[in-house]
Amino acid sequence: MTITCPSCEASYRISPETLGGGRKVRCARCRTQWFASPEPEPELIAPGAPEVELDPIPSLEDAHFIDAVDSVEAERQRAAPDAGQAEAAVGARRWFAPRSRLPSTAAPRRARRPSRRIILKVRPVAVAAALGVAACGIVVGERVALVRAAPSLASLYAAVGLPVNVRGLSIDELKSVEEIEEGVPLLLVTGVVRNDSREAVDVPRLRLAVTGGGDRELYAWTTVAARAKLAPGESAAFRARLASPPADGRGIAVRFLARRDLVASAAR
Incomplete structure (x- = not known):
């Protein structure tokens, strides 16, 4: 089948099996990239319909034609050029490689380091002890306010050796x-x-x-x-x-x- 560059209108012949359901290609002449899709099934021509004369497509030997190059293959050729081979030769024919055989040019992703989460294990005994200390601090430090609110607590504080002077x-x-x-x-x-x-x-x-x-x-x-x-x-x-x-x-x-x-x- 034949594909045509949408920019410079250069035509190239490739195998339908290579194109498959469609793939991204690059023009060897103007470097334009586009997505080439397979041609639809030809419609049946009714008997007696007039014939349409089409312009012949230049053969591969024509000096004005340059093969289409797969975009991934072209990137690989530019990254590692071979001194003994030219990028494209006039009249040379290059078939597209199947997608499964194309070398991957994407940089390998770095494995994400697992986030370090510091989980503090708090024991119930420690929590109870902390709450007990805080409660004792309130009972002792605020005993004047507590006795003012509940005068009966004065005797309790006096019994444990902590007399409360409400008047000051x-x-x-x-x-x-x-x-x-x-x-x-x-x-x-x-x-x-x-x-x-x-x-x-x-x-x-x-x-x-x-x-x-x-x-x-x-x-x-x-x-x-x-x-x-x-x-x-x-x-x-x-x-x-x-x-x-x-x-x-x-x-x-x-x-x-x-x-x-x-x-x-x-x-x-």
């Missing part, structure tokens, strides 16, 4: 002295209130109590500190007197007045 105030340098003034016994109690927090705090009233055996309260009264509000790190002294204290008193207990004390006083 402390009572220090507590002293008690008994005196006689005009023939009357007099109990004098002194101390200091200190602000241990990082913010200014109002100083509530102080509640003092004379205790007997078993820390039983015998008598209680209140007093105020020298200053009603303390900045961080500041302190204020307080002084309280009680005439004719209980004779069986054994100690003095001082704390800040709480709401329960007011409720108990109102109930009496």
Whole structure:
């Protein structure tokens, strides 16, 4: 069969078996590449139809013809030329090689390196331990906020040796002295209130109590500190007197007045 270059219209004769269902070829004259397909089956000419005179195709010996070269074969010839052979000779005939026999010119693909994925295996015991440490840190570090939200937790913290100071105030340098003034016994109690927090705090009233055996309260009264509000790190002294204290008193207990004390006083 005959194929024609779409650019320079040069014609070439090749075997239909070589062309197969179609393949890519290159013109040896103008280097144009195109996809050559087999010719369709010739139609039957009806009897009596006029004959059409076609121009003869030049033979292979014509000097104006150059064989068509398969594109893959041409690339191989250009990449590794042979000094003893010319690329194309006038009148030479070259058949197309079957596709299965063509050497592959594609560069081999590099094998992809498997991506390295670092998978950390975390043991449940380690996770539980980490969560336990974090929970302990919150329970210990935020115990003031927890006791403010649930005052009943104060006794639990005190039982494990972690007393919670919700007010941010402390009572220090507590002293008690008994005196006689005009023939009357007099109990004098002194101390200091200190602000241990990082913010200014109002100083509530102080509640003092004379205790007997078993820390039983015998008598209680209140007093105020020298200053009603303390900045961080500041302190204020307080002084309280009680005439004719209980004779069986054994100690003095001082704390800040709480709401329960007011409720108990109102109930009496």
